[in-house]
Amino acid sequence: MLPHLDELLGTARVVSLPLVTRFRGIDSREALLLRGPEGWSEFSPFVEYDDAEAATWLWAALEFGWSPTPPTVRERIPVNATVPAVTPDAVASVLARFPGCRTAKVKVAGPGDTLADDVARVRAVRAALGPAGRVRVDANGLWNLDEAEHAIHALAEFDLEYVEQPCMSIDELAEIRRRTHYLGVPIAADESVRRSDDPLAVARAGAADILVLKAQPQGGIRAALSVSAQTGLPVVVSSALDTSVGIAMGAYLAAALPELEFDCGLGTASLLAADVTSEPLRPAGGSIPVRRVEPDAALLDRYAASPQRRDWWLERLARVYEVVAD
Ligand SMILES: O=C(O)CCC(=O)C1=CC=C[C@@H](O)[C@@H]1C(=O)O
């Protein structure tokens, strides 16, 4: 059932792609690409993740490259703009990279940013999108309960579509959802789903209104579809800041969901200053197409990681493979 490790190592290519703007503390995104019988796939757990956590990402990569994708019900996926923790004057140039997108997700609660910084950024995004735009924020669990309550109260005037992972724990999410219910701002869970041993726990606890699902960290398209089906909550499919090869995996997940109420966080190829293909899955007219991506040999060469980093990724692949094989 599992392809042999030598087969994986034989096709593996490691790239380091520069970002347009610093995002989640990095300026370049490293990824390992693999070619399976179904096409190219991606293994790109964040470098700080341990092998046990990376194993679900490898499972996803193997599923996408080595088995056919589930049936799809749509050919394009509406996506949101993703606004990193930039100053308000930079908001227009970020949004310009997401043509046609009516929805923006804004990073908040970042290290070194005050609530006033977050409010100014969200205000600039709301002004740019106008009243018909949809604005959501993502705190990556970095607020404590009181900070979250205060921040959601301060940001509510911008008519938020939802707040993603305001606090880290499921208990805190449940509590903040209770405390801010009167403001009518839904709570979405991301880390509580993708970094949890039990991705259903947050839904069982009634701690979220919406689930953010990412194909690689969830262990693949089928595993993510199963979370969606078992919880019955509305889902936002989002990227893991993958190359266009990994974005394709997310696009197939979004395309297979019976319902897709929200725009998806799959426009992030626009945050990359370079990609592995000359036809990246970047938003056009507010959506991305659902298709597999074949990297260009010249781009794989041009953005090849250094020999040290390539070896680091190949060793990681071999170790994580053993975890998956167990
Ligand atoms: O959801 C989006 O708009 C884009 C994806 C995105 O924001 C993220 C991708 C990868 C890691 C995360 O820090 C971040 C997130 O938390 O959702």
Ligand SMILES: [Mg+2]
């Ligand atoms: Mg998130």
